[in-house]
Amino acid sequence: MPLKNYGVLAARAVDRHREGGVNTPHYEIHLRDDAGTHYRAAVNVRSKISPHELRYVVVDDFRHPLTRLLPAAGSGWRELPRQAGGAGLDFIRGNLFDPASMRVLPPDLPGIDNDLSDVFDHYVQRAVADGAIALYVFGERFGPEPHEHDGAFGFQPSDGVHEVHMNQGNSKDFRPQDGVWQDGGLLFHLPAEDRWVAVFLAFQSQKWHTDPTTGHTIPAAPGRPVDHEEPLRIIAALVNPIGPAPEAESVTLLNTSAACVDLTGWQLVDQQMHQLPLPPVQLQPGTTITIAGGNGFRLDNHGGTITLCDPAGLKVHGVAYTAHQAAPEGRTITF
Numbered sequence: 085m086p087l088k089n090y091g092v093l094a095a096r097a098v099d100r101h102r103e104g105g106v107n108t109p110h111y112e113i114h115l116r117d118d119a120g121t122h123y124r125a126a127v128n129v130r131s132k133i134s135p136h137e138l139r140y141v142v143v144d145d146f147r148h149p150l151t152r153l154l155p156a157a158g159s160g161w162r163e164l165p166r167q168a169g170g171a172g173l174d175f176i177r178g179n180l181f182d183p184a185s186m187r188v189l190p191p192d193l194p195g196i197d198n199d200l201s202d203v204f205d206h207y208v209q210r211a212v213a214d215g216a217i218a219l220y221v222f223g224e225r226f227g228p229e230p231h232e233h234d235g236a237f238g239f240q241p242s243d244g245v246h247e248v249h250m251n252q253g254n255s256k257d258f259r260p261q262d263g264v265w266q267d268g269g270l271l272f273h274l275p276a277e278d279r280w281v282a283v284f285l286a287f288q289s290q291k292w293h294t295d296p297t298t299g300h301t302i303p304a305a306p307g308r309p310v311d312h313e314e315p316l317r318i319i320a321a322l323v324n325p326i327g328p329a330p331e332a333e334s335v336t337l338l339n340t341s342a343a344c345v346d347l348t349g350w351q352l353v354d355q356q357m358h359q360l361p362l363p364p365v366q367l368q369p370g371t372t373i374t375i376a377g378g379n380g381f382r383l384d385n386h387g388g389t390i391t392l393c394d395p396a397g398l399k400v401h402g403v404a405y406t407a408h409q410a411a412p413e414g415r416t417i418t419f
Contacts, residue, residue: 086263087224091163093123093245094155097211097219101236102192102201108132109191111204112236118158124234124244125221129191129200135288139186140200146282148404149387157218161225166265168357173222173267175250179389179402181284184311207272207281216275223248223268252299253291262299293398305398314400315341318390318419323383326414333377335390339367349395354381355388385410
């Protein structure tokens with residue numbers, strides 16, 4: 085079954101603790117919401133199974149429509165619906181980051197700026213020092229346990245969030261936890277800079293292409309994308325055309341490969357999972373095609389996502405845009 089209690093914790097960082105050893109160490113974050121409730125975020129930095137090092141990506145300027153759906157800073161725990169168009173995370177369907185940008189780091193090594201715990205220190209210690217920085221932790225809640233003290237920071241009752249990583253495409257032992265729109269992650273809001281920072285984690289044993297209902301790995305599907313692997317890319321979208329609704333929205337694709345691509349069976353998918361089949365034409369190398377909206381496919385002016393899927397239904401490329409990017413009427417957004 086999927087995670088039991090998925091949601092997001094909106095709180096302030098108070099302290100941090102780096103676990104040592106090889107028994108699946110965590111990076112522990114002590115948080116407190118504005119009502120005074122204490123929590124611990126247990127963030128994996130090492131896997132139980134080989135290869136032990138986690139994949140990670142930091143998006144230093146995270147721009148995504150989900151940020152406008154988050155609860156107020158410091159408001160505590162909120163359970164989230166596991167569906168498209170909400171505030172829940174899905175590494176594959178949510179177009180949160182470029183999967184090819186994920187890198188591998190060991191959990192904790194002597195020295196400076198050379199391990200995953202150092203990556204967390206860079207952002208968490210800044211948040212501890214600056215109470216204006218809001219932290220959002222996505223994952224599964226544990227507790228509260230009224231008669232238990234927290235094992236890392238000693239507060240009572242024990243309460244917090246774990247599974248702060250990808251939660252689909254798992255290997256056999258963890259397959260029961262698979263699900264869609266229930267991935268973990270950390271978002272930092274820096275109000276003084278009007279900027280969001282996102283940190284996303286995945287185990288190397290997890291697969292990228294998963295069933296859209298169960299989150300289980302799709303057998304025989306290709307592995308995690310690498311740089312410049314996709315034959316087609318979304319390069320632009322006209323989200324907010326000039327004039328009244330219904331507007332003539334469009335998406336522009338580029339054939340980045342050295343071969344002709346038959347677009348038969350390909351499709352675009354919007355944030356609400358509406359599908360738009362591409363015309364059955366041959367797209368020559370290095371050329372573009374602009375696809376007009378229709379068939380229920382819609383680009384929301386308040387922000388959204390656009391996903392490109394191949395004839396097998398597998399995601400090839402995806403982008404996201406915010407309401408701010410869509411605001412200028414008639415302006416084409418480039419990706």
